[in-house]
Amino acid sequence: MQSPRLFSSCRINYLPTAVEYARIKADPEKYEQYLLREATRQRNRYWQNPEFRRRTKEKSRLRKVGYRNTREPYARRTVLYNWVFRYTWFRDLPWKSHRPLLYNQGIKHTCSSCGMSRNNGSKLWWTDPGTFTCHTCYTKASWDEVMPEGYGDCRTIADVIARRAQLGGSPP
Ligand SMILES: [Zn+2]
Numbered sequence: 001m002q003s004p005r006l007f008s009s010c011r012i013n014y015l016p017t018a019v020e021y022a023r024i025k026a027d028p029e030k031y032e033q034y035l036l037r038e039a040t041r042q043r044n045r046y047w048q049n050p051e052f053r054r055r056t057k058e059k060s061r062l063r064k065v066g067y068r069n070t071r072e073p074y075a076r077r078t079v080l081y082n083w084v085f086r087y088t089w090f091r092d093l094p095w096k097s098h099r100p101l102l103y104n105q106g107i108k109h110t111c112s113s114c115g116m117s118r119n120n121g122s123k124l125w126w127t128d129p130g131t132f133t134c135h136t137c138y139t140k141a142s143w144d145e146v147m148p149e150g151y152g153d154c155r156t157i158a159d160v161i162a163r164r165a166q167l168g169g170s171p172p
Pocket of ligand 1: 111112113114115116133134135136137138
C-alpha cells in the first residue's frame with residue numbers, strides 16, 4: 001500500500017508559492033478545491049483566533065466609513081491628511097508633540113526625522129515648534145501618539161466629532 005501523503009494535511013497554514021498557485025489556477029477542478037480549502041481555512045481562523053476575528057471586524061468597520069486601504073500606517077497617513085485639510089477645527093485640537101502646519105502651496109522644509117525635503121515642497125508639515133516633520137514620518141508613530149490629547153482611540157471623523165462633544169467642544 002502506498003503510504004499516505006500526510007504533509008499536505010499537516011501544513012494547515014501552508015500557502016502556495018506563485019508557481020504552485022499558477023498551476024492550481026490553470027486547472028478549474030484544482031482551483032475550486034483550492035478556493036474551498038482557503039475559505040475553510042479563513043473561516044477556521046476567524047472562529048479559532050480571537051485576534052484575527054477582532055482585526056477582521058475592525059477592517060470591515062473601517063471600510064464602511066470610507067477607508068480604502070486599512071493597512072497601517074498607510075490608512076493613518078491618508079485619513080489624517082484628509083482631516084487636517086478639510087476641518088479647520090481639527091487643526092486646533094490639543095495636539096501632543098507636534099501640531100499641523102498647513103500651507104496653501106507646497107513649501108520646502110527639511111524633515112527632522114528623515115532629512116528629506118520634497119522637490120515640490122509639501123502643503124502639510126508637522127511642527128515641534130522649531131523643527132519640521134514630514135507627514136509620512138509623523139504618521140509612522142502609533143495612533144495614540146499622532147492623535148490629539150484625548151483622541152488616541154478615534155479612528156474615524158465621526159469618532160473624533162463624538163469625542164470632541166464629550167470633551168465639551170462646540171459642534172463643528
Ligand atoms: Zn520625514
